[in-house]
Amino acid sequence: MTHATIPTSPIVAIATATGRGGIGIIRASGNDLSCLMHAICGQILPARHATYLAFLDQDNEVIDRGIALFFPSPHSYTGEHILELQAHGGPMVLQLLLRRCLDVGAAIGLRLAQPGEFTQRAYLNNKLDLAQAEAVADLIEAGTERAVRSAARSLSGVFSRAIHDLVDKVTHLRMLVEATLDFPEEEIDFLTRTDAQGQLTSIHANLNTIMLQAKQGVLLREGVTVVLAGQPNVGKSSLLNLLAGEDIAIVTPIAGTTRDQLKQSIQLNGIPLHIIDTAGLRESEDEVERIGIARSWESIARADVVLHLRDATQPQMGDPIDLAILSALRPTTPVLQLYNKIDLLPVPLTSNDKQILFVSAKTGEGMHTLREQLLEIIGWQEGTEGLFSARARHIEALDKAATHFHTATTYLHTGTELDLLAEELRLGQIHLSYITGEFTSDDLLGVIFSRFCIGK
Numbered sequence: 001m002t003h004a005t006i007p008t009s010p011i012v013a014i015a016t017a018t019g020r021g022g023i024g025i026i027r028a029s030g031n032d033l034s035c036l037m038h039a040i041c042g043q044i045l046p047a048r049h050a051t052y053l054a055f056l057d058q059d060n061e062v063i064d065r066g067i068a069l070f071f072p073s074p075h076s077y078t079g080e081h082i083l084e085l086q087a088h089g090g091p092m093v094l095q096l097l098l099r100r101c102l103d104v105g106a107a108i109g110l111r112l113a114q115p116g117e118f119t120q121r122a123y124l125n126n127k128l129d130l131a132q133a134e135a136v137a138d139l140i141e142a143g144t145e146r147a148v149r150s151a152a153r154s155l156s157g158v159f160s161r162a163i164h165d166l167v168d169k170v171t172h173l174r175m176l177v178e179a180t181l182d183f184p185e186e187e188i189d190f191l192t193r194t195d196a197q198g199q200l201t202s203i204h205a206n207l208n209t210i211m212l213q214a215k216q217g218v219l220l221r222e223g224v225t226v227v228l229a230g231q232p233n234v235g236k237s238s239l240l241n242l243l244a245g246e247d248i249a250i251v252t253p254i255a256g257t258t259r260d261q262l263k264q265s266i267q268l269n270g271i272p273l274h275i276i277d278t279a280g281l282r283e284s285e286d287e288v289e290r291i292g293i294a295r296s297w298e299s300i301a302r303a304d305v306v307l308h309l310r311d312a313t314q315p316q317m318g319d320p321i322d323l324a325i326l327s328a329l330r331p332t333t334p335v336l337q338l339y340n341k342i343d344l345l346p347v348p349l350t351s352n353d354k355q356i357l358f359v360s361a362k363t364g365e366g367m368h369t370l371r372e373q374l375l376e377i378i379g380w381q382e383g384t385e386g387l388f389s390a391r392a393r394h395i396e397a398l399d400k401a402a403t404h405f406h407t408a409t410t411y412l413h414t415g416t417e418l419d420l421l422a423e424e425l426r427l428g429q430i431h432l433s434y435i436t437g438e439f440t441s442d443d444l445l446g447v448i449f450s451r452f453c454i455g456k
């Protein structure tokens, strides 16, 4: 691996969440932690044994009693020596212990850990690759059971292995192309015998499968922003309340009730949906409402999905505001057209268009279809096997790799010079390696690890 210089100054942090708890853990990592063990635990601890002892201050007074654990390098989370002090989980006890560690460790340059620094060291010491390190953060952040399970799968290396298998295939093909380049007189032989086209097709198929799963992983991790848009009084706030299962937004028969937007996150099949209820769109003289309406337009333009509501009892087709909603969206944003208040209709409406739905935010009619349609347009596929957590950065890398393999395929078809083909394969492989972190800039590492919590 091409890693930057591995930092060696020892670090320490409170590893457990702030607040009161039964147990709180201080964790230190470094190349030599013997001074901490001596001073605080009164002994050099045996490897990987839980020792119940007193944590001592500078006057040998007991700060607390608890369990101390020593994980000698390289068999530890970071790959360095790790000392764990498990004390009572009070904020003051842990602060005292932390300060004691920093005082004793001053001589060896012990300092407070930065966010994610333990995991960063694990990565730099090849304990985890980058996709796995990111999965650690995903696991901690996971808000749904599905998110937990997929992060756990990424952490155990499911995603990384899929990438490695793909990289292996690319390497194999590159090797053959390079061999052909080195021995040009046998050109036809090498490439026809090994079926370069067949291999490229298989690489594409493999990449598509990973892409599909990674996209599901991103959905689970990040969710989607769903904006409820429409004219005043069509029932946007009522729908938000219905979807959220509680009265979050004020609902009245007065047009212009919602003036500032409201956000609420809910789950749909374990996917986080960040729902935004907006101020009804109309021309308004009211200063506050106008600002609210301006925000509605901004939200519509940024939405991942828009639910465009209309009142089914007065569906004015071609209304300028409804048309303006459609043109305010990004062209790729999926929209569902909802005709609300169908409970007031004498005869039910129907449509063959799956994007047009008839609902009632009052009775809940049509909600099942709405949920199903929502899952479909955000690209959720039920029953995707072996789901793993993934991030937008992974999708981007997969996309770029796919572009290079696509170009390579074109070169193969058009009989373009082999060294150009070889170069495309090489570039594609580099993008795949960004995912697992074999080639990664320090800037990117900084961005990734700074989003962790301290102590992880």
Ligand SMILES: Nc1nc2c(ncn2[C@@H]2O[C@H](COP(=O)(O)OP(=O)(O)OP(=O)(O)O)[C@@H](O)[C@H]2O)c(=O)[nH]1
Pocket: 231, 232, 233, 234, 235, 236, 237, 238, 239, 250, 251, 252, 253, 254, 255, 256, 257, 258, 259, 278, 279, 280, 281, 340, 341, 342, 343, 344, 359, 360, 361, 362, 363
């Ligand atoms: N009968 C019936 N009434 C509904 C339905 N949905 C909403 N309403 C009523 O329509 C009125 C407006 O509902 P809201 O949810 O406040 O509408 P809104 O789109 O948020 O309106 P603004 O905030 O003004 O933009 C209220 O009196 C609701 O009770 C429905 O499905 N059926």
Ligand SMILES: [Mg+2]
Pocket: 236, 237, 238, 249, 250, 257, 258, 277, 278, 279, 280
């Ligand atoms: Mg409203």
